[in-house]
Amino acid sequence: MEAGLxxxxxxxxxxxxxxxxxxxxxxVDLTIPAGKFVVLLGPTGCGKxxxxxxxxxxxxxxxxxxxxxxxxxxxxxxxxEPRLLPWRNVRRNVGLPLELARHHELDEVVNDVxxxxxxxxxxxxxxAALSGGMKMRTSLARAxxxxxxxxxxxxxxxxxxxxxxxxxxxxVARLVRGRDTTSLMVTHSISEAVFLADEVxxxxxxxxxxxxxxxxxxxxxxxxxxxxxxxxRLTSQVYxxxxxxxxxxx
Amino acid sequence: xxxxxRFWSLSWPPLLVVCLLLIIWQVAVGLxxxxxxxxxxxVQVLQALVDEPSRxxxxxxxxxxxxxxxxxxxxIGGIVLGSCLTWVPLARRGxxxxxxxxxxxxxxxxxxxxxVWFGWGIPSVIAAACIVSIFPVIASTLDGLQxxxxxxxxxxxxxxxxxxRTWWMLGFPAALPNIFTGLRIAAGLAVIGAIVGEFVxxxxxxxxxxxxxxxxxxxxxxxxxVFAAIALAAALGFALFGLVNLLGWWLLRRWHTSVx
Numbered sequence: 001m002e003a004g005l006x007x008x009x010x011x012x013x014x015x016x017x018x019x020x021x022x023x024x025x026x027x028v029d030l031t032i033p034a035g036k037f038v039v040l041l042g043p044t045g046c047g048k049x050x051x052x053x054x055x056x057x058x059x060x061x062x063x064x065x066x067x068x069x070x071x072x073x074x075x076x077x078x079x080x081e082p083r084l085l086p087w088r089n090v091r092r093n094v095g096l097p098l099e100l101a102r103h104h105e106l107d108e109v110v111n112d113v114x115x116x117x118x119x120x121x122x123x124x125x126x127x128a129a130l131s132g133g134m135k136m137r138t139s140l141a142r143a144x145x146x147x148x149x150x151x152x153x154x155x156x157x158x159x160x161x162x163x164x165x166x167x168x169x170x171x172v173a174r175l176v177r178g179r180d181t182t183s184l185m186v187t188h189s190i191s192e193a194v195f196l197a198d199e200v201x202x203x204x205x206x207x208x209x210x211x212x213x214x215x216x217x218x219x220x221x222x223x224x225x226x227x228x229x230x231x232x233r234l235t236s237q238v239y240x241x242x243x244x245x246x247x248x249x250x
Numbered sequence: 251x252x253x254x255x256r257f258w259s260l261s262w263p264p265l266l267v268v269c270l271l272l273i274i275w276q277v278a279v280g281l282x283x284x285x286x287x288x289x290x291x292x293v294q295v296l297q298a299l300v301d302e303p304s305r306x307x308x309x310x311x312x313x314x315x316x317x318x319x320x321x322x323x324x325x326i327g328g329i330v331l332g333s334c335l336t337w338v339p340l341a342r343r344g345x346x347x348x349x350x351x352x353x354x355x356x357x358x359x360x361x362x363x364x365x366v367w368f369g370w371g372i373p374s375v376i377a378a379a380c381i382v383s384i385f386p387v388i389a390s391t392l393d394g395l396q397x398x399x400x401x402x403x404x405x406x407x408x409x410x411x412x413x414x415r416t417w418w419m420l421g422f423p424a425a426l427p428n429i430f431t432g433l434r435i436a437a438g439l440a441v442i443g444a445i446v447g448e449f450v451x452x453x454x455x456x457x458x459x460x461x462x463x464x465x466x467x468x469x470x471x472x473x474x475x476v477f478a479a480i481a482l483a484a485a486l487g488f489a490l491f492g493l494v495n496l497l498g499w500w501l502l503r504r505w506h507t508s509v510x
Contacts, residue, residue: 085402
């Protein structure tokens with residue numbers, strides 16, 4: 001599948017209410033530049049996932065507008081849980097989006113992606129026989145297999161242990177950054193946000209509003225990046241912004 | 251545990267109970283001098299099977315065919331109807347209660363009407379087998395399709411899958427464990443439906459299936475033949491149940507906990 005031009009995304013005065021009374025997102029203005037990796041960071045229940053779902057078309061905003069610089073971008077999701085079909089092995093789970101799109105060179109593309117995520121040896125295994133990390137890697141491979149223009153990641157590694165999470169963050173950095181893809185990720189983890197993002201957007205508690213934006217101008221994201229003073233400084237700044245947004249003294 | 255050893259470990263307790271019951275039955279008939287027309291002994295039933303093997307086996311074959319076709323109709327019809335009811339909520343609210351009523355109406359009461367509608371012989375027997383066994387398949391299909399993980403449904407929506415593809419690639423496989431629960435119940439009911447259908451709508455003589463063999467043997471107070479026919483009917487139901495179980499195991503063995 002040919003990759004298109006990555007779209008820029010603009011949220012203009014977007015609000016979302018649930019049960020007609022609970023404001024989850026309140027008049028949010030947000031720009032996600034084309035081809036960038038943007039991370040939304042905020043406290044639990046602040047509306048990050050709702051913003052992501054609205055960008056992905058899974059929820060409709062009650063007010064405001066979501067604009068794309070490219071019409072009908074090819075979108076892929078990576079959810080909090082792997083959402084694998086238990087009756088399909090890894091290979092057939094990864095190939096699902098291509099199968100649904102009636103893609104002709106399915107085997108070839110799936111093999112390439114399996115190799116990228118280092119799952120070639122586990123290709124014939126069923127989801128029940130996979131570790132949590134391998135399940136999430138399968139889910140990530142499924143999201144990448146259709147070469148999406150817009151990749152939406154809803155805290156995909158939140159349930160994993162720290163070591164596996166670091167490893168998968170490095171995989172995401174290797175596989176997604178540098179592609180012609182706009183990525184929007186939601187996470188609770190400050191270090192994950194700073195490690196992966198071109199830009200970290202800190203949100204307030206519900207209803208979500210933008211508190212502060214941080215540009216992360218660092219090149220290739222190798223594991224060593226976590227050990228640099230620059231990483232520590234940014235992590236600390238983001239933490240302070242997050243606490244300020246929650247109304248806590250910094 | 252290997253296949254053979256596992257099979258034996260599962261089989262010997264019920265086999266032992268059956269053997270004990272047969273021995274008690276045999277002894278009770280002799281001890282209380284029960285006349286054969288009231289209750290034949292197991293040996294007399296076995297003798298009836300040995301004396302008339304070709305007649306009884308041919309009858310079993312006819313009943314088996316009606317049962318299998320009726321079961322196949324209820325399996326396919328139940329899955330299709332259950333799926334349609336899931337797709338159209340209004341139809342579900344309108345039709346599902348009617349299928350419940352169909353389940354509540356005694357088959358014996360409507361069997362004569364089946365003869366009127368489908369004629370004498372095999373068609374009305376197949377209809378009886380199908381009608382009595384279709385409800386569990388509809389209910390289990392509906393249940394299975396309604397309990398598909400909403401997260402997986404969302405995934406298919408994201409990838410733009412249409413209704414039919416979502417059914418084929420998500421709903422149907424996800425509902426298979428439920429569907430097989432319904433099919434197991436339907437397998438037992440199909441043989442009951444076929445026998446009741448044969449009581450009312452089958453030919454006798456050379457073309458007699460098991461149901462007709464039972465009614466004609468009763469008229470002649472040949473209860474040994476009646477019991478032999480009942481045993482063969484039970485064996486048919488058991489065989490169909492086993493086949494359904496085997497198919498279910500084969501389809502679900504790699505991913506569903508129910509077969510581990």
